[in-house]
Amino acid sequence: MPSNANRQFLDFEKPIKDLIDEIERLKHAAEQKKIDYSEQIAKLEEQILERRQQITQNLTSWQRVQLSRHPDRPYTLKYIEKMTENFVELYGDRNVKDDKAMVGGFAQLNGETVMFIGQQKGINTKTRQLRNFGMANPEGYRKALRLMRLAEKFNKPIVALIDTPGAYPGLEAEERGQGEAIARNIYEMIRLKVPVIVVIIGEGASGGALGIGVGDRVYMMENTWYTVISPESCSSILWRSWDKKEVAAEQLRLTADHMKGFGLVDDIIPEPAGGAHWNYDVAAQILKNHLINVLKELKAIPTEERINQRIDKFGRMGFWEEAALEIPGEEA
Structure with missing residues (x-):
């Protein structure tokens, strides 16, 4: 800190x-x-x-976005350091290389072995470049899936910590199958036999977040955002300029209270006064206590029932209307 x-x-x-x-x-x-x-x-x-x-009582949506990106805000490895013991980081996707933007490994949470996976941003210019600003390539998502399957093999729960401005949009990422890697993770995560908890600890943007974002419970920390596109990108598409990013942030309804209202996340995890960047220890302790309680709750649910609940949970998301099909020439 x-x-x-x-x-x-x-x-x-x-x-x-x-x-x-x-x-x-x-x-x-x-x-x-x-x-x-x-x-x-x-x-x-x-x-x-x-x-x-x-x-923090009367922040606008754009100000919440700014807080989620605060340069002093704790990232995935900091939360793991503060919450767990004996963390053993695992590397590589066994295919291309090790993606530094995606980290993961086994650690002990309150004496229980848990697989932690998450995006990691850098804390200075050099490490930001190393971590690619938290934007994972296909090998990052395949690495995450490998670790999830490893956790399932040893019957260990999974905690995914999301903090990314999106998956890396470069040409080489698309050539190596970025879309397929994210889609594969979504498909596999919804069927995992072990408890899966997802927490958005910073930015939760687009498919980059969804690639490790399917779980039995999905939570957002108080000063985070979660949506299909960043306010700046939304502004540039609609208004051909970043100048309307504040308007875009408001219209996207991307903050934790909006997401909970839409039923897209289960609950909001509070942060220390002013944001998590003011006190890493308190922020990590709040999250740790929450994870311990939820893991206990999920472990009490039979495996097949838990999987069916997860499938049903994501199947119910969204809003739609059904209209009667009218075929020309036929009477109603």
Whole structure:
């Protein structure tokens, strides 16, 4: 977790930045002048907590998108580090190569072995390039499927952590079967015999998210989004410009409360005040407690019944109307 001096702030977080700067100024003055400013600092810290709570109460859809992309936000490996023990990362799809944008392996969650799979973004310029900004290639999805089958072989539950701006759209990815790899994962995941929990921890965009997004339970963390297209891409298609991205974000209904209202996710997992980037330990503990409870619930359901519930769950998604078929020349 970055120190206050190294934190990055979004535009709407500026009031918090001003308070932190004031605390740093008082600390420096206290050290230079040997004056006790602890009371003033304590009051400012209380104000920071209040501001963090206030900011996340009335965020627009676009601001939620910005929070989901916050450069200080914890990614998949950070959650695994904070929630589990004895994580053993597994590599490669046994066909092309190891995709660094998709990570996974066995770890112990509250003493139980669980297969964790998720997209991983980089924390600086070098690692962002290495991780391809969390955009997986076909070998990443085939790697994920290999790990899921391994978990099924040893009867271990699966937790998928989604955080991607989408699957990699490059020509070479399409040549290696990007669409088939994602479709294959969806087909196979819906029939897995072990419990599968999906959590959107950041961005959940398009087929890149769906490639590891089929589970018995699907959850979104509070400041995340989940939709078929990013607001910027939607804006560029409809208005030939990114300038309408805020409007697109609102119209896409992509936030956690919208997704829950549509029945596309089962519940919303809360985050620390101001967002997960303010306290990795608390964010991970909240998620860990949720996963432990849900795994216990899913393990109590017989395998065939759980699979049928999963199929039925995704089969019911969407809205449609049925109209009577009228054939010309025939009476109704």
